[in-house]
Every structure is written in C-alpha cells, then in structure tokens.
Amino acid sequence: MIPARFEYHRPADVASAIALLSEHGDEARVLAGGHSLIPMMKLRMAAVSHLVDLQDIADLSGIRIEGGRVTIGAMTTQHDLIVHDGLAQAAPILREAALQIADPQVRYMGTVGGNVANGDPGNDMPGLMQCLDATLHLVGPDGSREVAARDYYEAAYMTARADDEILTAISFDVNTGGYAYEKQKRKIGDYATAACGALVTMEGGTCTAASIAMTNLADTPIWSEEAGAALVGTACDTAAIDAAVAAATAAIDPTEDNRGPVAFKMHVAGIIIRRAILRAVSRA
Amino acid sequence: MTDQTPISREDRVEKLKGVGSQRKRVEDARFTQGKGNYVDDIKMPGMLFGDFVRSPYAHARVVSINTEAALKVPGVLAVLTAADLAPLGLHWMPTLAGDKQMVLADGKVLYQGQEVAFVVATDRYAAADGIEAVEVEYSELPVVVDPFKALLPDAPVLREDLEGKMVGAHGPRKHHNHIFTWEQGDKDATEAVLAGADVVAEEMVYYHRTHPCPLEPCGCVASMDKVNGKLTLYGTFQAPHAIRTVVSLISGIEEHNIRVISPDIGGGFGNKVGAYPGYVCSVVASIVTGKPVKWVEDRMDNLMTTAFARDYWMKGKIAATKEGKITGLWCHVTADHGGFDACADPTKFPAGFFNICTGSYDIPVAYLAVDGVYTNKAPGGVAYRCSFRVTEAAYFIERMVEILAIELGMDAAELRRINFIKADQFPYHSALGWEYDSGDYHTAWDKALAAVDYEGLRKEQAERVEAFKRGETRKLLGIGLTHFTEIVGAGPVKNCDILGLGMFDSCEIRIHPTGSAIARLGTISQGQGHATTFAQILASEIGLPADSITVEEGDTDTAPYGLGTYGSRSTPVAGAATAMAGRKIRAKAQMIAAYLLEVHDNDLEWDVDRFVVKGAPERFKTMKEIAFASYNQAIPGLEPGLEAVSYYDPPNMTYPFGAYICVMEIDVDTGVHEIRQFYALDDCGTRINPMIIEGQVHGGLTEALAIAMGQEIAYDEMGNCKTGTLMDFFVPTAWETPHYTTDHTTTPSPHHPIGAKGVGESPNVGGVPAFSNAVHDAFRAFGLRQSHMPHDHWRIWKIANGLGLHG
Numbered sequence A: 001m002i003p004a005r006f007e008y009h010r011p012a013d014v015a016s017a018i019a020l021l022s023e024h025g026d027e028a029r030v031l032a033g034g035h036s037l038i039p040m041m042k043l044r045m046a047a048v049s050h051l052v053d054l055q056d057i058a059d060l061s062g063i064r065i066e067g068g069r070v071t072i073g074a075m076t077t078q079h080d081l082i083v084h085d086g087l088a089q090a091a092p093i094l095r096e097a098a099l100q101i102a103d104p105q106v107r108y109m110g111t112v113g114g115n116v117a118n119g120d121p122g123n124d125m126p127g128l129m130q131c132l133d134a135t136l137h138l139v140g141p142d143g144s145r146e147v148a149a150r151d152y153y154e155a156a157y158m159t160a161r162a163d164d165e166i167l168t169a170i171s172f173d174v175n176t177g178g179y180a181y182e183k184q185k186r187k188i189g190d191y192a193t194a195a196c197g198a199l200v201t202m203e204g205g206t207c208t209a210a211s212i213a214m215t216n217l218a219d220t221p222i223w224s225e226e227a228g229a230a231l232v233g234t235a236c237d238t239a240a241i242d243a244a245v246a247a248a249t250a251a252i253d254p255t256e257d258n259r260g261p262v263a264f265k266m267h268v269a270g271i272i273i274r275r276a277i278l279r280a281v282s283r284a
Numbered sequence B: 001m002t003d004q005t006p007i008s009r010e011d012r013v014e015k016l017k018g019v020g021s022q023r024k025r026v027e028d029a030r031f032t033q034g035k036g037n038y039v040d041d042i043k044m045p046g047m048l049f050g051d052f053v054r055s056p057y058a059h060a061r062v063v064s065i066n067t068e069a070a071l072k073v074p075g076v077l078a079v080l081t082a083a084d085l086a087p088l089g090l091h092w093m094p095t096l097a098g099d100k101q102m103v104l105a106d107g108k109v110l111y112q113g114q115e116v117a118f119v120v121a122t123d124r125y126a127a128a129d130g131i132e133a134v135e136v137e138y139s140e141l142p143v144v145v146d147p148f149k150a151l152l153p154d155a156p157v158l159r160e161d162l163e164g165k166m167v168g169a170h171g172p173r174k175h176h177n178h179i180f181t182w183e184q185g186d187k188d189a190t191e192a193v194l195a196g197a198d199v200v201a202e203e204m205v206y207y208h209r210t211h212p213c214p215l216e217p218c219g220c221v222a223s224m225d226k227v228n229g230k231l232t233l234y235g236t237f238q239a240p241h242a243i244r245t246v247v248s249l250i251s252g253i254e255e256h257n258i259r260v261i262s263p264d265i266g267g268g269f270g271n272k273v274g275a276y277p278g279y280v281c282s283v284v285a286s287i288v289t290g291k292p293v294k295w296v297e298d299r300m301d302n303l304m305t306t307a308f309a310r311d312y313w314m315k316g317k318i319a320a321t322k323e324g325k326i327t328g329l330w331c332h333v334t335a336d337h338g339g340f341d342a343c344a345d346p347t348k349f350p351a352g353f354f355n356i357c358t359g360s361y362d363i364p365v366a367y368l369a370v371d372g373v374y375t376n377k378a379p380g381g382v383a384y385r386c387s388f389r390v391t392e393a394a395y396f397i398e399r400m401v402e403i404l405a406i407e408l409g410m411d412a413a414e415l416r417r418i419n420f421i422k423a424d425q426f427p428y429h430s431a432l433g434w435e436y437d438s439g440d441y442h443t444a445w446d447k448a449l450a451a452v453d454y455e456g457l458r459k460e461q462a463e464r465v466e467a468f469k470r471g472e473t474r475k476l477l478g479i480g481l482t483h484f485t486e487i488v489g490a491g492p493v494k495n496c497d498i499l500g501l502g503m504f505d506s507c508e509i510r511i512h513p514t515g516s517a518i519a520r521l522g523t524i525s526q527g528q529g530h531a532t533t534f535a536q537i538l539a540s541e542i543g544l545p546a547d548s549i550t551v552e553e554g555d556t557d558t559a560p561y562g563l564g565t566y567g568s569r570s571t572p573v574a575g576a577a578t579a580m581a582g583r584k585i586r587a588k589a590q591m592i593a594a595y596l597l598e599v600h601d602n603d604l605e606w607d608v609d610r611f612v613v614k615g616a617p618e619r620f621k622t623m624k625e626i627a628f629a630s631y632n633q634a635i636p637g638l639e640p641g642l643e644a645v646s647y648y649d650p651p652n653m654t655y656p657f658g659a660y661i662c663v664m665e666i667d668v669d670t671g672v673h674e675i676r677q678f679y680a681l682d683d684c685g686t687r688i689n690p691m692i693i694e695g696q697v698h699g700g701l702t703e704a705l706a707i708a709m710g711q712e713i714a715y716d717e718m719g720n721c722k723t724g725t726l727m728d729f730f731v732p733t734a735w736e737t738p739h740y741t742t743d744h745t746t747t748p749s750p751h752h753p754i755g756a757k758g759v760g761e762s763p764n765v766g767g768v769p770a771f772s773n774a775v776h777d778a779f780r781a782f783g784l785r786q787s788h789m790p791h792d793h794w795r796i797w798k799i800a801n802g803l804g805l806h807g
C-alpha cells in the first residue's frame, strides 16, 4: 500500500496550477482531499508522477448564496456542506446527502470538487448535482467554460473535463421544494448499493417541477428526465409515482459486484427510488 | 513498620480490588493516549524493511524469477527467493497442523497472494518499488476453489510435493487433495438410531470463510547479533514461547540464543497464533545482512494471506422422537483448509474440538467425521475468537436444533428446554467424548426467556406475519435463540499439545520487600486486559492490592514457559497457575507469620490480607509485614525471600455456556436488517472483573454480528480474493453495532482453583447462531429451513425472493 514515487507541487493560485498541468500533461493530476486519488495511488492503480495540490488556493473554497443562486467552491469539504447554515435552507438535499457520504473522517478531507470531478460512479455528489441541474465551472489554459452536470459524465472516470482543466466551482439555483436523498449501503463508509435524489415542487396539490437522479446504478450518474416528467402535472398519486419509478428504473444499468447481482440491484433501486420520491413529495 | 490498613474487613477487601472488583483496566492509560508500543513502533539502529512479491494467481507454475531490475532500485539490498532459502532448508516450514508450507514459492503457487520473493530494502518505500521491479513469469494452472470439486477424481493435483504419499499427519489420505479424515463417536449405533427414528431432520449447514482481521496486522522485527550469536525476535505472537521453540527447531539456533518478545498486540483473535513466511524471511534476512529487519503486513496482506477462519461445510442429521426428545446426531464436515494445512489445533485434534457439536443437549449417541481438503485458497483455519472449531460446532448444533423444531412443528425454545443436559447430570459425559465440568442450563434459559418476554415476542411475531400477509407491512420479525456450550482452556497435557509442547501454562511471582509484587505469565494479552485481571486473582490469593502488582508477559527471556493466549485458555490455565503460585506464596507467608507471632502454623487463619491467630483477632501479621520480614529475618528452616512459580496442567477443560436472544426486524424488499434487541446471558463461572467481562461480551458480539451479517472472505472461480479490503470485508462501525443487554448466572468450574471458566470467546461462539437464527426465524412462517451466511442485504433479499415474497 505504498504509492510509486511522485513530485509534489503546491501552487498558490489557479493559473500556476494550470501551468503545472499543461507542463506535465497526463503525468500530472490535481489533488484535492485525496480520499479517492490517494487510495488508488497506494494500490498502484493510478500512477501520478506530478501531484498538484490545490489546498493553498483560497479562491477555490467557500459557499456563496446570492441572488437565488448557490455557488460552492471546488475545495469546499463535504463536512463544510453539513455545517453551513445558509445551505441547509437554500438546498437542504445537499446536507441530507452529504451526511450519507462515507464517515466524518472522510468528509473532513473529501471535497465537493473532487467528488464531482472524479467521475467515479459510486460518488454521491454527481447524481445530486444532476438532480439540482448544477453548472460546473472549469478553467483551463484557454480560459474558463461551463458544463452542465447533466452533460459532464461520459463513462466511469471519463468526463467532459480535459486533463489540463480544473473544476473551480459548482453552482445551481436555490431549491426549497420537497427533497430526499435515499441511499442503501452495507455500512457506514460504503458506496451505494442504490441511491436516489428526488426534488419535487408542489403547488396547490399539483406537481410543478420534479427531478430524479440516481447513483451507482450505471457507469455514470443517471438523471431521468422521464421520471420527473411522469410526476409533473399530477398530484403525485400512486399511479404517477409508479410511472416515475418505472421510468427511472428503465434508465439504469447496474452491474454485479460484492453488493449483489443485477436482479437484486434492480429491485432495490426500485424501492429506493420510490422511497425518495415519496419522502420528497411528503416534504413538498 | 506501622500498618495503615483500614480496620473494617469490607474496606480491606475493597482496597485489594481482587476477584469480583470492577477494577478499571490498567492498560487503558497507555492505549487511550496512543502510547502503546506495538511491533511497528519498534525502531532499531540500521533497521531494514522487508516485504513480499506476491502471486497474482491462485494456481500457477513459477517459470522464472528475475531480480536484476529490483536489485538496481535505490535502497534495495537483497531479494530472497526459494532458491536462496533451499540450501538452508528454509524454503518450506512445518505448520502447526503437521503439514508443511512453502516459505517462498517453490516451483508453484497455490493461492492468490502467496509469498514468492522477499525484497529487503532500507525502508518500506524502497521495498515497495523493489517489489514492482521483480519480474516473475507464471504459467497458469487450473484453479479449484470448491472443496467438493477438489475431491473429484480428475481434480488438478494441488500439492505435488505430497504425490504418492497416501498417509498424512492424521492418518490415511483418500485422494490427492485430501488431507485427513477424523472420526469420533459411534457410527453404527448412530446410523441405527437414525434409521429407526420418528423424525430425522437433515441439512447442509455452511459456516463460510472469514477472517479474524485484528486492528493491527501481523509483523515482526528480527535482529541477529552476529557477535554474540543471539537472535531477538519481536513480533505479533499469541504464543511467544512456542514461536521461540519453532524458530529454534527450524533454524537450528539454540533456544537459549533466541529471545522472542511480544510487545503490545492490537488484537489477535487467532490470526497471530501461527508461524508465517514473514517471520522466517525476516530472520533469514537479518542473518544475511547482519541488520535488524522489519516486516509488517498491510491490510490486504492480512486479509488475503495470513490465517483465515471457518470454511466448514457441515452436513447434519438429527433424530428425535415425536415429542421432541433428541435421540441421535450425525455430522459430516468437509473442511476447506486452503493450499496448506496450517490450522492451529492441538496435535491430536485436526478438526479442533468440533466434537463439542452435541452442544448443550443430552444426546445419547452421535457420530462425527471430518474430511480436510486442499483448495487454491489461503491457508489457516484458525480459531477466530473461539476455542478450536468450537464456533463452527455451536453454529452447527444451534442450526440443527432450529431445523428440527421446524420439522417437528415445535417452538424452538421448548425443544431446547426438553433436551438440555440437566444440572444434576454434571459432570456430564457427552456422546463424542467430553466431560462437561458444570452447568445449569435450565436456569439460564428460563432467565433469558423471561428477560425478553419470550411469549410476548412470539405473539407479536405472529401478529406481524398476519399483518404482512394482509399487505400492511413489509417488515418481518425474527427471534434468534441460542444456547451454546463452549469447551475452552486447552488443556490437559495428556491429550493437548502443539508440536509436542504440552498445553500447560505458568505463573512466576516475586514479592518485593515493601509488599508489592511482579507476576510473570506464559500467556500474552492482545487486548483482554491480563495486567488487570491476573493482578486481581493474585490480590485475592495473597492479600496485596492489585494496584501493587505488576503483571508482565510476552518476553521469553523473563516469563516462564507457557503456550500463550488463544482458545480462551488464559484464565482457565494461566489464571489457575496464578492462583496456585499465589497459594504457594501464602503457604510460605503462613510459616513466616507463625514465626513472627510465635505460634504454630496451624494456629493461624487467613483473613483477606493477613494471618490472624485463631481466637485472638488482635494478633495478626499483614502480608505487607510478612513480605518485609521475608527479606530481613533469618527464619530457621526457611529460605529468605518470597517467590513462587507454578506450572499448571489443568485436569479438564472448562465449559462456559450462555443463552443469547436476538430480536431482528427485516425489510424483505431491501434485505436490510435492524437489531431491535440483543440479550446476552453468560455463565463463565467465577467472575473476576465484571466490567472486563462486559467489554469482552460487547466486542465478541460485534464480531459475531459482522460474521453473521456480512463478513466473509470470498473468492471468484479463478481464485481471486474478492474481499481484500475493508470496503468489502465487513467490520462494523459504532453505527451498525446495536445496544447489547448483558446478564449472567454463575456456575463455577469445580476443578479450576478459583472456579473461573473464561469468557473472551463466548460472545463470538454464541453470537453468530443468535444473529443467524434470527434471520432464519423471521422467514420460518414462509417455509425457510436453511440459508447460508453471511446474511448481507442481497442474500436476505434472495431468501425473500425465493419464498415468493416479492410478489
């Protein structure tokens, strides 16, 4: 469990970090909280000759809530999400989800940016960001650009981010509707067997907006437009929820692992999705 | 000398903190402050670090090993292979089970993770780079992970070194992958009973492969002093003296030139009983380089290569009358030992004490056969927090009784009650050859059932089933019952030895002039709190406060010879030695007191911490006064000083027992369980420190929870270990751990000097069937008989799915 030799860099601003990434190409990787990357290096499954630690770049941390928009710096830790007062009002689903990530030790170190940027299908934040329709802010040698979370993930560990780009922040609209993040896992510290985020807005007994996204049920997070559509315009009665669950489960493609075979995961996913929707509706 | 002892007898008893006191653990001050001294904390000048190149394949021929590139890695000093060890005869080593094991791959590998080469470097970073640079060419061979397939006629030959050898350490071998057959009991009589029985319940019960997974993995530091010829070996050894003897036997270094030291050990649970290639390679590397060499496993090494536990396929048949009186028990075990038979069992017991499998029941006739089998899995088969194979036995009988209850349509608590050995039947001779020392099962059982309101629970369960059938709930309620009987404290030298070393244990006591003492034992604590409890035993025996007694273990240069700590043997054996040595001290103290008080020995009586002249309570000498006198008085006919040593050979094992009840809610849709209540009644005989007992019970139950509900070492068809990290190998956190209610009855052991039986392992032994039975019981109303552990989410889901509960 000892990584191969590497050079350690600790730039003080984003420009220097990007310069290092450009210089070293695919030999370089940024280091955030290290709780995904360092285990991979220790197992020698990732060989990184140049580690570019982002922790000295102050601009990359912090949570801002302004004009109905939430912006979270990439280096904000998962723990910060849990203890931030304003965020619990502006997007309570984030806190609920963050509390279900790993354990406190991991959350003190693990960052939102690392969790979102990584492209690990087990990570909870990507599905959540798709659920919230978040925008990812990337900066590279050619300047900055924005990518929708719903367009960012291509396959396991394959994303729209270029090797020399850094994720600086994530932003999304304040969301105060009904919410729920349901996750089944084997124990504290485990990735999801099945997880689902649900956001439901109801006005006068009718659903006006709904967004459903799932974690660890395919090689990318899955946002199901059809599942949300099945709820919008209904009273979220049993028939509508059945339709939403059917649409969501049709979109997933889990694989067998130590958590269980595909049939089990498909079944549990259906249950978890239903529970997420029901709880979100009950809070809407 | 003026004596400050408070007058009241109660005060004097309390001040001793002897047997029965809730004395706080003296070890915890250093552990809770991070000041423990574990093997990886040991640093010596010039120390090198060794680590292994391990096989990625489960079964392959090693075609070639090229170390050239590795030797060029900065910091790498040497790379040892079997070819280097062969001239010393050290490329293979004996196992504790009478087999032999490769130290480094000799032509082939038999399991994934097997040690192939040992890289010695200036630090562990360089060693890791060196490992990557060693080029090994393998040619893959067909893999066998299923012990039943391993015994097919055309199964690949795993142990080519044994080809043609049709007799092994434990008798005839039936097949090239067969290790031994071990038979107990009366086959013909048992089969006759089965043939004529009203009811026979038959089932295959699998106790899956798991791993003790101590917090601290295995490791050592070997230091060969070439000037004086002395080898010092620090290591995570549960049996330091036995390790010294083994090292001497296989290295040829004389035993007085070997000093083995077990420093603080971060949990053992059986994982640290055996001898591992890392120890041999470190010793050889230290001899070769003249420098101290450290080897410490990482978590994956530990889970994948050093001593697993269980992996028993237990086929059972249990016969009974219509009324539920058990008339006979038949069992056949297929035991998967992996690539080498490296079980840590007493020599004459290749399946340990599995013949305790008649459990708490008065079963007139029984038969048992165990077949040991080689497969392409890691070796081991150690007693994971249990006496040798006792956990497997307890699980087997506690499942068979539940299955018999189903067959008879009876309540499982009632079935147990009518079959328990009765209090007046002790000492009880079991059909499979043991003499149970003492017990009162009915009292314990009734107390347990009353404590949980058993009747009420059954009513609630029946209502739940109805509500489930009406579609009002998706949760079922399981009531997991267990009454276990252990056999611990190995053991009488006449039938228990390891490598020919009798399984006695020892204690040596020195009383200092000012009335404090040091006691040294042949055992070694791995978290059990020996320094606390052995001082308590002694305090009660010799009347000096436990706080004034140092307990020291683990250094073979200073401690008396003993067989170490595992199989709950410390209290039954070394604890007995401590009491007996204490009594020798007291006997001499009595003579000194008699001299000082100018009376005859027989005129004195012992009173807590002093000898008092019978009928003259004002005339006494305290132990503290006597201790001083032993150093400053010339007493005719007595040697100066106050010391004693005892080597204790127990006349019998001890038989702790207990009644555990687990109440579990099960979500049939997700397979998620929730433990609503867990009640654990333990009877470990005399209770030395109730707080330590409670801690042991909590810890053992949590391991049992892990094993029953998710923990396993699993392999795929290619022999790849799928559970090599703590992400997949389940170790519960505080979150998954339920609240436990502990309780007790006290039935002392009649043959142990203070009546104590040992408790450290009971909760693992009794806990696993309690959790597993709860899962099974939840589905009993829907027709479930047997479903193998671990009961993780998907396997519970699979039960529900198979019973048609998903619609």
Ligand SMILES: Cc1cc2nc3c(=O)[nH]c(=O)nc-3n(C[C@H](O)[C@H](O)[C@H](O)COP(=O)(O)OP(=O)(O)OC[C@H]3O[C@@H](n4cnc5c(N)ncnc54)[C@H](O)[C@@H]3O)c2cc1C
Binding pocket: A029, A030, A031, A032, A033, A034, A035, A036, A037, A038, A039, A054, A074, A075, A078, A100, A101, A102, A103, A106, A109, A110, A111, A112, A113, A114, A115, A116, A117, A118, A122, A123, A124, A125, A165, A166, A167, A168, A189, A190, A191, A192
């Ligand atoms: C025991 C354990 C349990 C866990 N359980 C969960 C869980 O249940 N759910 C869950 O979601 N996660 C879980 N995690 C993962 C944890 O949340 C990680 O911390 C997180 O996924 C990655 O964040 P990090 O800051 O540690 O990133 P790092 O490990 O530092 O980086 C991860 C990857 O992202 C890249 N990266 C990081 N930051 C940026 C950036 N700003 N721009 C571009 N690329 C970047 C890195 O180069 C690297 O490739 C667990 C981790 C552990 C160790």
